[in-house]
Amino acid sequence: MSPCLSLRGLSVRYPGNKTLVTALDSIDLDIAAGERVAIIGESGSGKSTLALAIANLLPGNARVQGTVEWPGLGRKAENGRDIGFVFQDPSASLDPVMRIGDQIAEVARANLGMGWRAAQALAIQLLDRVRLPEPRLAAQAFPHQLSGGQKQRVAIAAAIVGKPRLLIADEATSALDTIVQAEIMALIGRLVTEEGMSLLFISHDIALASQIADRIAVFRHGRLVEVGPARQIVSNPTDPYTWLLLDAHLGIDAHLGIDAHSGVDAHSEIDA
Ligand SMILES: Nc1ncnc2c1ncn2[C@@H]1O[C@H](COP(=O)(O)OP(=O)(O)O)[C@@H](O)[C@H]1O
Ligand SMILES: [Mg+2]
Numbered sequence: 001m002s003p004c005l006s007l008r009g010l011s012v013r014y015p016g017n018k019t020l021v022t023a024l025d026s027i028d029l030d031i032a033a034g035e036r037v038a039i040i041g042e043s044g045s046g047k048s049t050l051a052l053a054i055a056n057l058l059p060g061n062a063r064v065q066g067t068v069e070w071p072g073l074g075r076k077a078e079n080g081r082d083i084g085f086v087f088q089d090p091s092a093s094l095d096p097v098m099r100i101g102d103q104i105a106e107v108a109r110a111n112l113g114m115g116w117r118a119a120q121a122l123a124i125q126l127l128d129r130v131r132l133p134e135p136r137l138a139a140q141a142f143p144h145q146l147s148g149g150q151k152q153r154v155a156i157a158a159a160i161v162g163k164p165r166l167l168i169a170d171e172a173t174s175a176l177d178t179i180v181q182a183e184i185m186a187l188i189g190r191l192v193t194e195e196g197m198s199l200l201f202i203s204h205d206i207a208l209a210s211q212i213a214d215r216i217a218v219f220r221h222g223r224l225v226e227v228g229p230a231r232q233i234v235s236n237p238t239d240p241y242t243w244l245l246l247d248a249h250l251g252i253d254a255h256l257g258i259d260a261h262s263g264v265d266a267h268s269e270i271d272a
Pocket of ligand 2: 170
């Protein structure tokens with residue numbers, strides 16, 4: 001498979017109180033075309049920093065080393081065109097005073113240079129693709145008229161306007177209740193297949209990640225501790241930290257495994 005994205009020695013540091021905080025430490029990772037890779041790890045492990053670095057959205061104070069390459073693209077990747085980004089909170093990415101159809105159309109106009117009529121027609125098509133009922137009527141709605149799940153569908157529609165090579169979903173289902181979460185997971189999976197996109201699925205939940213990913217990369221304190229096929233990471237991880245995450249999310253009694261591997265204190269570092 002041809003690579004979509006290649007990270008080499010990617011490090012990101014933020015200025016802290018007195019010293020630099022290392023949010024990402026020398027990450028090497030490839031994502032193949034059409035591949036679904038999940039990044040998992042606790043809060044603060046560097047997952048969002050990785051996503052922002054890939055999408056060129058890091059804050060100005062971030063110090064970056066290493067490379068993010070897009071083989072075969074022949075130019076710098078652009079967010080909104082080559083990369084679609086879905087955030088945890090759809091309300092934050094939607095304008096509260098703009099009709100949702102117009103918001104998606106505006107993305108098409110700004111990023112693809114489409115005329116306004118064509119952009120609005122595309123918006124209705126995309127609302128249909130993300131299975132918003134009555135897309136023509138839905139296009140007229142304002143965000144506050146939609147449920148959380150519906151808003152996330154709109155945010156996903158806006159993210160795929162440019163037919164991106166890579167869709168990044170950063171905790172995109174974490175704020176939703178279980179049933180809506182499952183629906184949005186199914187939607188992301190279907191769109192990734194239909195569009196032939198690669199997927200970077202970011203979650204603190206290894207069980208959720210294993211439902212959608214071909215490969216899982218486990219992050220801890222900005223380091224990639226383990227990467228492998230999702231099935232292997234979930235059934236037979238080699239790193240003791242991965243056992244801890246499995247224990248926390250699948251209820252697997254990993255203590256024996258941990259003792260056998262290293263004797264790490266089982267629950268001390270897992271957040272709720
Ligand atoms: N804009 C920022 N300025 C300073 N430190 C930051 C900034 N963003 C993230 N960090 C720090 O970088 C580390 C990784 O954060 P983040 O990538 O958000 O982790 P995650 O998404 O896994 O929760 C944390 O220690 C966090 O406090
Ligand atoms: Mg995050």
